[in-house]
Structure formats: structure tokens, C-alpha cells
Amino acid sequence: MTRFYNLTQIKSVLEKIQPIQEIEEGFIAYSEGKTEIPPVGEMLFKKPPGDVHIKYGYIVDDDYYVIKIASGFFESPQSSRYTSDGLLLLFKKGTGELACALLDECYLTHVRTAAAGAVVAKYLAPKHVDRIGIVGAGTQGRMQLEFLDSVIDCKDVMAWGMNKKELDEYKEDMELVGYNVRTTLKAEDIAAHCNLIVTATPSKSPLLSADKVRKGTHITAMGSDTPEKNELDPRILQKADIIVADSISQCLLRGEIHQALKAGVLEKERIVELGNVIVNPNLQRTSEEQTTIADLTGVAVQDIQIAKAVYHALVGENKS
Amino acid sequence: MTRFYNLTQIKSVLEKIQPIQEIEEGFIAYSEGKTEIPPVGEMLFKKPPGDVHIKYGYIVDDDYYVIKIASGFFESPQSSRYTSDGLLLLFKKGTGELACALLDECYLTHVRTAAAGAVVAKYLAPKHVDRIGIVGAGTQGRMQLEFLDSVIDCKDVMAWGMNKKELDEYKEDMELVGYNVRTTLKAEDIAAHCNLIVTATPSKSPLLSADKVRKGTHITAMGSDTPEKNELDPRILQKADIIVADSISQCLLRGEIHQALKAGVLEKERIVELGNVIVNPNLQRTSEEQTTIADLTGVAVQDIQIAKAVYHALVGENKS
Numbered sequence: 006m007t008r009f010y011n012l013t014q015i016k017s018v019l020e021k022i023q024p025i026q027e028i029e030e031g032f033i034a035y036s037e038g039k040t041e042i043p044p045v046g047e048m049l050f051k052k053p054p055g056d057v058h059i060k061y062g063y064i065v066d067d068d069y070y071v072i073k074i075a076s077g078f079f080e081s082p083q084s085s086r087y088t089s090d091g092l093l094l095l096f097k098k099g100t101g102e103l104a105c106a107l108l109d110e111c112y113l114t115h116v117r118t119a120a121a122g123a124v125v126a127k128y129l130a131p132k133h134v135d136r137i138g139i140v141g142a143g144t145q146g147r148m149q150l151e152f153l154d155s156v157i158d159c160k161d162v163m164a165w166g167m168n169k170k171e172l173d174e175y176k177e178d179m180e181l182v183g184y185n186v187r188t189t190l191k192a193e194d195i196a197a198h199c200n201l202i203v204t205a206t207p208s209k210s211p212l213l214s215a216d217k218v219r220k221g222t223h224i225t226a227m228g229s230d231t232p233e234k235n236e237l238d239p240r241i242l243q244k245a246d247i248i249v250a251d252s253i254s255q256c257l258l259r260g261e262i263h264q265a266l267k268a269g270v271l272e273k274e275r276i277v278e279l280g281n282v283i284v285n286p287n288l289q290r291t292s293e294e295q296t297t298i299a300d301l302t303g304v305a306v307q308d309i310q311i312a313k314a315v316y317h318a319l320v321g322e323n324k325s
Numbered sequence: 326m327t328r329f330y331n332l333t334q335i336k337s338v339l340e341k342i343q344p345i346q347e348i349e350e351g352f353i354a355y356s357e358g359k360t361e362i363p364p365v366g367e368m369l370f371k372k373p374p375g376d377v378h379i380k381y382g383y384i385v386d387d388d389y390y391v392i393k394i395a396s397g398f399f400e401s402p403q404s405s406r407y408t409s410d411g412l413l414l415l416f417k418k419g420t421g422e423l424a425c426a427l428l429d430e431c432y433l434t435h436v437r438t439a440a441a442g443a444v445v446a447k448y449l450a451p452k453h454v455d456r457i458g459i460v461g462a463g464t465q466g467r468m469q470l471e472f473l474d475s476v477i478d479c480k481d482v483m484a485w486g487m488n489k490k491e492l493d494e495y496k497e498d499m500e501l502v503g504y505n506v507r508t509t510l511k512a513e514d515i516a517a518h519c520n521l522i523v524t525a526t527p528s529k530s531p532l533l534s535a536d537k538v539r540k541g542t543h544i545t546a547m548g549s550d551t552p553e554k555n556e557l558d559p560r561i562l563q564k565a566d567i568i569v570a571d572s573i574s575q576c577l578l579r580g581e582i583h584q585a586l587k588a589g590v591l592e593k594e595r596i597v598e599l600g601n602v603i604v605n606p607n608l609q610r611t612s613e614e615q616t617t618i619a620d621l622t623g624v625a626v627q628d629i630q631i632a633k634a635v636y637h638a639l640v641g642e643n644k645s
Contacts, residue, residue, distance in 0.1 A: 009329055009426075046366045046379060048390060053419040057390065059366060059379060070368060070377065072394060074414070076421025090421035094394070099373040101396025101410035106329075106426065 009106045010319055015113065018318035024120035024311060025127075025155065029283055031064075031310035032124065035252065036280020039065050042305045054079045060305040069104065069316075070096050073308040075111055093312040105316050113315065117307035119148035121251060121279075122203055122225050125299040127156045128282050128289045129249065130201050130223045134159040138199030140192060140213065140236065141206035141228060142166030142175035149203045149227070150179060157201065162186045165195050165212070193217050204228050204236040215240035221293050227301040229260045237261045237298070243270035246295040247288070252304045253278050260302040329426045330639055335433065338638035344440035344631060345447075345475065349603055351384075351630035352444065355572065356600020359385050362625045374399045380625040389424065389636075390416050393628040395431055413632040425636050433635065437627035439468035441571060441599075442523055442545050445619040447476045448602055448609040449569065450521045450543045454479040458519030460512060460533065460556065461526035461548060462486030462495035469523045469547070470499060477521060483507045485515050485532070513537050524548050524556040535560035541613050547621040549580045557581045557618070563590035566615040567608070572624045573598050580622040 034040050046059030055078030063070035075091035091114065093107040107113060134157050139146045142164050150162065162184045166172040172188035179186045189195065195202060196217035204212065206228040215238045218224070228236045242248055242265040250256035253276055256263060265271035279299065282288040290297055354360055366379030375398030383390035395411035411434065413427040427433065454477050459466045462484050470482065482504045486492040492508035499506045509515065515522055516537035524532065526548040535558045538544070548556045562568055562585040570576035573596055576583060585591035599619065602608045610617055 041368065043366060043368060046363060046381065048361065048363060048381065048383065050383075050390075050418060055419070055421070057416075057421065059381070059392065061366065061368065061379070063368065063370075070370075072379065074392060074416075076416065078419050078421055088420050090423075092423060096377075096394075096396065098370060099375070099398050100408050101375070101377065101398055103410070103412060103428065108423065 008104075008319070009108060011108050012110050012112055014319065015107055015109050015315055018315060019116070021318040021321070022314040024116050024314070025123045025152065027310040027314045028117055028120040028307055029124045031306040032121075032251065032280040032304075033283055034064050034280070035304060035306040036278045040306050040309075041065060045305075050078070060303075060308055062305045062309060063098065064306070064309060067309075067313070068098055069309075069313055070098055071305070071309040071312045072096070073114070073305065073312070075114060093308060095312045095316050105319065107312060107315060113311050114303075114308070115144055115148050117311040118145060118227060118301070118303060119152040120311075121301050121307060122149045122227060123152040123156050124283065125225050125249065125279065125301070126153055126201065126223065129247065129297040129299060130157055131221050131290065131293050133293065134201045136161040136163055136199045138162075138195035138202035139164040140195055140202065140204040142171045143205065145205035145227065146175065146203075147178060149205055149225075150184060151182065153201075153203075159201070160184050163195055163198050164188050165190070165192045196222075206236055207234060208236050209233055210235060211238040212236050213241060214238045215244055218296065220296055223290070223297045223299075225299045225301060226261045229264075229300075230302045232259050232263060234259075235261065235264045237264075239265040239268035239270045242298055244296065245298045247290065247297040248276050249279050249282050249297070249299040250276050251279050251299075251301045255302050255304065256300050261298070261300045328424075328639070329428060331428050332430050332432055334639065335427055335429050335635055338635060339436070341638040341641070342634040344436055344634070345443045345472065347630040347634045348437055348440040348627055349444045351626040352441075352571065352600040352624075353603055354384050354600070355624060355626040356598045360626050360629075361385065365625075370398070380623075380628055382625045382629060383418065384626070384629060387629075387633070388418055389629075389633055390418055391625070391629040391632045392416070393434070393625065393632070395434060413628060415632045415636050425639065427632060427635060433631050434623075434628070435464055435468050437631040438465060438547060438621070438623060439472040440631075441621050441627060442469045442547060443472040443476050444603065445545050445569065445599065445621070446473055446521065446543065449567065449617040449619060450477055451541055451610065451613050453613065454521045456481040456483055456519045458482075458515035458522035459484040460515055460522065460524040462491045463525065465525035465547065466495065466523075467498060469525055469545075470504060471502065473521075473523075479521070481505050483509060483515055483518050485509050485512045516542075526556055527554060528556050529553055530555060531558040532556050533561060534558045535564055538616065540616055543610070543617045543619075545619045545621060546581045549584075549620075550622045552579045552583060554579075555581065555584045557584075559585040559588035559590045562618055564616065565618045567610065567617040568596050569599050569602050569617070569619040570596050571599050571619075571621045575622050575624065576620050581618070581620045
């Protein structure tokens with residue numbers, strides 16, 4: 006029987022799953038060519054302005070396929086704020102039966118995205134993190150930090166945001182969960198004081214410049230997921246020792262790697278794929294001197310993995 | 326609040342809607358360029374063999390967008406029979422809120438497809454239909470006939486099928502709803518005895534030949550929806566007076582028109598689009614001598630229209 010779950014029900018089982026491990030396994034399957042992931046479906050709306058993305062696919066040996074629908078509207082009838090919504094559908098292969106609909110309001114997208122940040126840090130962050138830098142004090146700025154907790158032994162944070170109010174709220178929230186947070190309105194301060202940096206903004210022009218980034222820093226750039234968005238000076242990628250894409254094919258067309266290729270400062274051959282980095286220690290950070298960059302644009306295999314894990318947790322819960 | 330409806334609930338409100346009118350209005354909007362319909366999304370499965378199609382889009386001035394997911398598996402774990410399943414999702418523009426999920430098990434696809442057959446017959450069938458010919462005694466072979474009832478004044482039917490058992494069942498079912506049914510195992514008989522013919526098979530080679538089709542016949546070919554499937558001898562299109570596509574852009578790539586273009590016997594300029602035929606009497610049948618062909622490959626605007634109509638009927642029902 007098909008089951009429908011709302012956000013409260015989904016959140017209630019999250020502690021039973023291991024998102025970081027699930028996402029790690031997903032990236033491995035993806036880089037090993039064990040997934041079938043068609044191009045992203047897209048609807049663009051002019052009035053009211055917004056967009057809908059359909060990400061879908063399956064892992065070849067799995068019993069399920071997953072379709073995620075995620076929307077963003079910039080001026081909803083109810084408010085002038087950005088509204089995002091969506092759901093995940095898990096179907097049984099062989100019959101097409103809908104196993105479950107997860108009405109997660111995009112929450113699981115935040116979880117799988119933050120989990121990818123932790124996977125990246127596990128293999129690329131320097132051994133000794135002085136201070137974690139968070140560029141962008143929004144939802145992902147919070148969740149990336151929470152997910153780093155299990156892989157990075159550092160409680161000192163510097164956060165950059167658009168304004169003091171946003172940063173004050175961020176500081177308050179993150180200190181509640183055990184971090185020591187300094188804030189700044191100058192993105193340069195992040196580069197100067199942090200050697201593990203996560204950028205999580207919708208910026209269309211670089212926030213970090215190549216001159217300021219300290220040698221040995223790792224940067225996870227997860228804000229850019231379109232051909233236009235851009236958080237890093239392309240020369241940061243030019244100077245980096247290791248450049249990792251969540252999906253090489255996707256990063257050629259969108260994200261920081263796309264920007265650096267377009268700027269002519271990066272050769273395709275230098276890019277390695279996250280799933281390969283996870284399984285091959287030679288592709289991981291091997292010294293504290295290396296500067297490393299991970300470009301996360303979001304891959305459907307993450308949605309597939311998180312949907313399956315949540316479904317199993319929910320069904321297990323219902324059975325008990 | 327999101328609502329989920331199963332097939333029983335959906336069927337219970339069908340008599341409150343006017344599928345033929347809804348589909349007609351949808352085709353008009355489509356041909357007038359008032360819809361946004363991206364290319365069909367597709368997943369193909371090798372083991373177990375099957376496919377999933379995602380059809381989606383919206384009418385520009387509407388308050389909703391619709392995503393339909395439909396699957397077909399050829400060897401399900403439970404049986405060796407073909408299994409189809411699917412659902413329709415209706416979302417609110419401006420917020421992305423899921424207004425309803427119609428778990429119709431593909432039934433509404435059958436309805437919107439049969440309704441399109443009736444729309445076509447309304448504008449292209451000869452005034453005097455001697456006998457209706459049905460090629461393919463499956464679900465659509467039944468539903469096309471039921472939907473023709475309101476637009477064609479003829480109760481005499483000849484049906485072709487794969488075997489006697491299938492045809493006996495078909496005859497029994499259709500006589501129960503008031504038709505006089507003769508059956509045949511020779512498709513040629515249909516061409517010889519009928520001047521309104523509907524082909525509804527998954528055939529990959531022509532079932533009707535050009536020599537046998539009587540002058541003045543109308544044929545609705547709705548079985549072929551892929552680049553490979555083919556029910557009509559391409560020369561039938563070559564000799565026809567009016568050739569109608571549900572979607573010209575789609576029929577260039579799949580269906581009977583695609584086959585005739587590939588065979589080099591049809592010029593693109595001869596094809597007219599159904600939405601234009603509906604509004605322009607000059608494009609409709611104007612004499613009993615004309616031979617007319619409609620190629621129906623299935624367009625997302627039909628799914629959009631039927632989903633909206635059923636949703637409104639369901640919500641109205643719940644309010645009362």
C-alpha cells in the first residue's frame with residue numbers, strides 16, 4: 006500500500022539513518038557508472054516567476070527508482086519571499102508501484118546537500134582545522150556546520166552574511182548547538198582566518214578571491230548549481246592542488262568548475278569525481294600544504310539515496 | 326492541504342466532468358502556443374525490462390502545473406504480464422504546493438486518450454458512418470468506442486484482434502454497452518467494411534494497407550507513440566486529403582506521420598495540427614469524399630486538462 010509522509014513524520018525518523026554514509030555510497034555508485042540518471046527536467050515560469058526541477062533516476066541494482074520534484078517561486082501570491090517546496094517519490098522497479106511519497110518541503114534536499122559537504126570534508130579537509138569558515142548564513146550555512154560536526158574536530162567558526170541581523174541570528178543558533186561563532190561582513194576575513202571553508206550562497210559574482218585564500222585550505226563550494234551562479238574567483242581553482250566535482254558531466258555545465266573552464270584557467274583533465282576520491286586514497290588530500298576545492302552542484306543520486314534510507318526507516322517504524 | 330485520491334475516488338467523479346470538451350480546449354491552447362510543455366522525461370530499464378515516462382507542463386494563464394508519471398513493465402516480479410501504473414500530480418503555481426495527487430493507475434491516461442479520439446471524430450469523421458472499425462481489442466479499443474458514442478451516430482462495429490478469445494471478450498463487453506459487434510482476424514476486413522476506423526495497437530508493422538482503405542474513410546491512429554511503432558501503411562497518408570497531428574513537433578519524431586516522412590511519401594507542409602483544425606472549419610472535413618487521417622501520439626496538455634478537471638470535481642465533491 007502506498008504511504009504518504011509529511012515533514013514531521015520524516016523528521017521523526019532521521020536519527021535512524023546515516024545520511025553521510027548513504028550519500029557517500031551514492032557517490033561511489035555514481036562514479037562507478039552504476040546509476041542511470043537522465044538530464045534534469047525543468048519548467049520555468051514567468052508569471053509568477055519561478056522554476057521547477059525534476060531530478061530522477063536509479064541505481065542499476067536497486068529495487069527502486071526515485072523522482073524528486075522541487076520548486077522555487079520568487080513572489081508567491083501569499084508573500085514576497087522566496088518559497089521552495091517539493092516532494093520525493095519512490096517507486097518499485099518491475100511494477101511501477103508508488104512505494105511512498107515523501108512530502109518533505111525540500112528538507113531532505115537540505116539534508117542530502119549538507120551530508121555531501123561532510124563527505125567532502127572527510128576526504129579533503131586538512132587534518133588540523135583552525136577555524137571553519139561559513140560564507141552564507143542561511144539554511145545551508147547552518148546545516149553544513151551541523152553535518153561537519155561528526156567529521157571535523159573544530160568548534161571555532163567565522164561566518165559571513167549579508168547583514169548584521171542575519172549574522173546575529175546565525176551566531177545565536179549555532180552557539181546553541183555548541184559552536185563558537187565570530188561574524189563578519191567582509192568575506193575576505195573568512196579566507197584570512199579559516200582553512201576549511203564552505204560557501205553556501207546564490208551569488209552571481211565571486212565572494213572569495215584567489216590572493217586571500219591560505220595555502221592548505223579546503224573549500225566546499227555548494228551554492229552554485231546553475232550556469233550563472235559563481236562564488237569563487239576562478240583563479241582559486243587555477244591555483245588549487247585538487248579539484249573535485251560531485252558530477253564531472255554536470256560541473257562542466259554549471260557551478261564553479263564551469264566558471265573556471267569558461268575563464269580558461271582550468272583544464273578538464275585536472276578534475277576528479279567525488280565517488281572516485283572516496284575510494285582512492287591517491288586522489289584525496291595527502292599533505293597539509295595542499296589547497297583543495299570541491300564543487301557541489303547536487304546530483305540525483307543523493308536524492309535516490311536519501312529517499313530510500315528515509316523510506317526504510319519509516320516502514321521499519323510503522324512495522325514496530 | 327494536499328489531498329490524495331485513489332482510482333475509486335477518481336472514477337466516482339468522472340461523470341461530473343466533460344473530458345471531450347476539456348481535451349478539445351487543451352488542444353486549442355496547445356496549438357495557439359499558450360502552453361509550456363518541455364520534452365518528455367524518460368527512464369529505460371533493462372532488468373526487469375520496462376520504461377517510465379514523465380510528461381509535464383502547464384497552460385500559461387492557468388493556476389496549476391501538472392506532472393504525470395506513467396510506467397510500463399513487461400515482466401513484473403509478480404507476473405509475466407505487462408503492468409502499467411502511474412499518477413498525476415497537480416501543483417499550484419506561485420508556491421509549488423502540491424494541490425493533489427491522483428493515483429489513477431493510468432486510468433486517466435486512457436480517458437484523455439479516448440477523449441482525443443472523440444474530438445478528432447467530431448471534426449473529421451464522415452457524416453454518415455456505415456460501420457466503426459476498431460483495430461486492436463484492448464483497453465483503448467473499448468474506450469475509444471465508448472467515447473465515440475456521444476459524437477458518432479452509429480452502433481455497428483467491426484473489431485480486429487490478435488485471437489478469437491480476445492475478440493469474443495471484446496464483443497461481449499461492447500454488446501453490453503449497446504453496440505452490434507462483428508469480429509475478424511483479418512485487418513483487411515476492417516478497411517473494406519468501415520469508414521471510421523480507430524487503430525489502437527502497439528504494432529511495429531502496418532496493419533492497414535493503402536489499397537484497401539475506402540475513399541472517404543477517416544482513420545484515427547492512436548497506437549503508435551514511439552519512433553518505432555507503426556500501424557498504417559505510409560501510403561495511406563500519402564493518398565489522404567487531410568492529415569492531422571495532435572502535436573506537429575511530436576509527430577515529426579514519433580507515430581504514423583514520422584513513419585510516412587521517413588518513407589519519403591509525405592511533405593511536412595501537408596500536416597495540420599488538431600488545435601487548429603478544431604477552431605478553423607476550413608481545415609476540417611468538407612466532403613464525404615475526403616480521406617482523413619489523425620495521428621495521436623499523446624500530448625501533456627491532455628494530462629494537464631484531465632488532471633485539472635478531475636481535481637475540481639473532487640474538491641467540489643468534498644466541499645458538499
